[in-house]
Amino acid sequence: MNIHKVLVAGAGTMGQGIAQWFAQQEIAVELLDVDETFAHSASAKIYASWDRLQERGKFSQQQVASFKTRLKVVNSNTVCPEQDLLIEAIVENLAVKKKFFRTMQEKLVTSCIFASNTSSFPMTDLCGDLPAVRRAKFLGLHFFNPATIMKLVEVISGQWTPHQLAQDFIAWFTEQKKIPVLCKESPGFIVNRVARNFYGEALQIAHAEDREKFAQIDRVMEEVGGFPMGPFRLMDLIGIDVNYQVTQSVWHAFNDAPRFAPHPLQKTMVASAQLGKKTGVGFYRYD
Amino acid sequence: MTNYQILITKDHPLYAKIVERGINYLNYGKFPSAPNVIELCLLDKVKKRQLWESLKDKCILADLSCHNGDALIEEFPQVQGALASAFPSPKQACEYWSKTAAATELLLQFFKKCDIVGVAVDSPGIGFIYPRIISMIINEAYFAREDQVATAQAIDQAMRYGVHYPAGPFALAQKIGSKSIVALLDELAASTGDLRYQVCQQLREESLC
Numbered sequence: 313m314n315i316h317k318v319l320v321a322g323a324g325t326m327g328q329g330i331a332q333w334f335a336q337q338e339i340a341v342e343l344l345d346v347d348e349t350f351a352h353s354a355s356a357k358i359y360a361s362w363d364r365l366q367e368r369g370k371f372s373q374q375q376v377a378s379f380k381t382r383l384k385v386v387n388s389n390t391v392c393p394e395q396d397l398l399i400e401a402i403v404e405n406l407a408v409k410k411k412f413f414r415t416m417q418e419k420l421v422t423s424c425i426f427a428s429n430t431s432s433f434p435m436t437d438l439c440g441d442l443p444a445v446r447r448a449k450f451l452g453l454h455f456f457n458p459a460t461i462m463k464l465v466e467v468i469s470g471q472w473t474p475h476q477l478a479q480d481f482i483a484w485f486t487e488q489k490k491i492p493v494l495c496k497e498s499p500g501f502i503v504n505r506v507a508r509n510f511y512g513e514a515l516q517i518a519h520a521e522d523r524e525k526f527a528q529i530d531r532v533m534e535e536v537g538g539f540p541m542g543p544f545r546l547m548d549l550i551g552i553d554v555n556y557q558v559t560q561s562v563w564h565a566f567n568d569a570p571r572f573a574p575h576p577l578q579k580t581m582v583a584s585a586q587l588g589k590k591t592g593v594g595f596y597r598y599d
Numbered sequence: 600m601t602n603y604q605i606l607i608t609k610d611h612p613l614y615a616k617i618v619e620r621g622i623n624y625l626n627y628g629k630f631p632s633a634p635n636v637i638e639l640c641l642l643d644k645v646k647k648r649q650l651w652e653s654l655k656d657k658c659i660l661a662d663l664s665c666h667n668g669d670a671l672i673e674e675f676p677q678v679q680g681a682l683a684s685a686f687p688s689p690k691q692a693c694e695y696w697s698k699t700a701a702a703t704e705l706l707l708q709f710f711k712k713c714d715i716v717g718v719a720v721d722s723p724g725i726g727f728i729y730p731r732i733i734s735m736i737i738n739e740a741y742f743a744r745e746d747q748v749a750t751a752q753a754i755d756q757a758m759r760y761g762v763h764y765p766a767g768p769f770a771l772a773q774k775i776g777s778k779s780i781v782a783l784l785d786e787l788a789a790s791t792g793d794l795r796y797q798v799c800q801q802l803r804e805e806s807l808c
Binding site: 456462463464466491493494495496498501502503505506507508509510512513514516517525528529531532533535536537538539540543570571573 | 683688689690692693694716718720721724727728729731732733735736738739740743746747748749750753754756757758760761762763764765766768793794795796797
């Protein structure tokens with residue numbers, strides 16, 4: 313598999329990380345966002361990150377100079393049509409994503425592989441409007457935050473994804489020292505599905521707003537379970553609203569199966585704007 | 600000299616360690632003579648009750664990893680402490696609860712002999728904390744494999760490298776044993792009546808082998 317030019321769409325946290333990682337693989341990256349100023353600001357953050365990594369001795373001056381030449385901010389008029397891979401990491405909204413892929417289908421060469429970094433939508437739904445030639449080059453590539461550090465990539469096959477295409481990405485990511493895993497399109501794929509009850513069952517045990525109990529559960533999961541962070545501390549870090557939204561999305565996708573049902577406490581916390589670290593209060597207080 | 604005896608079934612995950620370290624123990628079925636008994640028997644609720652009834656004059660510190668500990672402790676006041684040792688920890692630690700300082704002392708002595716760190720909790724609840732959360736994660740991993748989302752190996756890798764789990768759910772299931780996981784999920788279902796504790800068919804079948 314030859315990947316020399318990648319278009320990353322969406323300059324948010326994930327898009328930024330993905331663009332940075334690809335540039336670090338000596339691949340030419342174009343970064344596109346609906347807001348070009350935002351894309352420039354993301355590019356500046358990536359540059360600053362490389363400078364810090366150079367100071368710490370992680371990369372040489374030459375390497376960083378090379379990475380910087382490979383990252384370019386573009387807008388919808390200046391996108392180069394000759395791309396090997398498009399990775400979409402825009403807002404998590406099915407209609408917006410579908411519209412974006414329809415637009416890109418007009419702009420990019422037919423040999424370009426289309427991929428989505430969605431954490432929730434089936435590939436089959438995302439590419440359903442595209443011509444057959446595009447659907448046969450469509451798959452999910454789900455990175456984890458921060459994309460430059462986290463090794464896992466979920467390689468997701470949709471209804472029309474050829475087995476060989478997914479296998480080629482497995483081999484390619486392995487060569488680049490990532491840990492790719494092949495999975496079928498299904499709500500939450502692997503991680504966001506299997507991890508649901510790390511939070512859900514912890515909430516069942518705590519039952520009500522009780523900071524001592526949250527601390528006890530976190531302590532047990534860290535000291536006995538060996539998890540780097542307990543469920544309540546982690547929810548506070550992720551954002552209780554974000555976690556609640558993912559839980560709801562997976563729950564509904566499984567036809568409201570009881571084992572995925574959100575806990576009433578999540579709803580209460582979100583309604584009272586206790587969203588975790590970002591609001592200074594969540595399951596814990598951050599004064 | 601210790602003033603407790605260990606009563607254990609051979610299928611308990613600590614059995615091999617206890618034998619290997621030369622710690623004195625009695626196999627399930629024997630009657631302990633010491634006044635305090637650390638009971639590590641993987642038994643269903645009926646057999647557990649029968650065992651405790653036969654130990655009426657003893658102070659019992661019981662493994663309640665797979666049981667509604669809160670309910671059983673209320674029913675059997677001679678149970679002075681409980682532990683969750685049927686779910687081996689990747690960090691060689693174990694949750695415990697005790698009613699008295701003497702029970703705490705006995706449990707900590709036992710943990711020291713087994714080279715385990717005790718982590719105190721305020722009640723055993725139903726299956727303590729770690730067993731309960733890890734069983735639900737493992738159950739979902741089995742559901743995902745049953746749905747052919749990915750292989751067991753891919754699921755284990757995804758959870759280790761995507762969210763830094765100390766081990767994959769299938770690897771953990773192998774260490775714990777599907778029998779204990781299913782026993783706890785069934786106990787949660789029976790005690791709460793909540794359908795969220797429905798066991799994946801493949802996991803249940805594995806527990807019957």
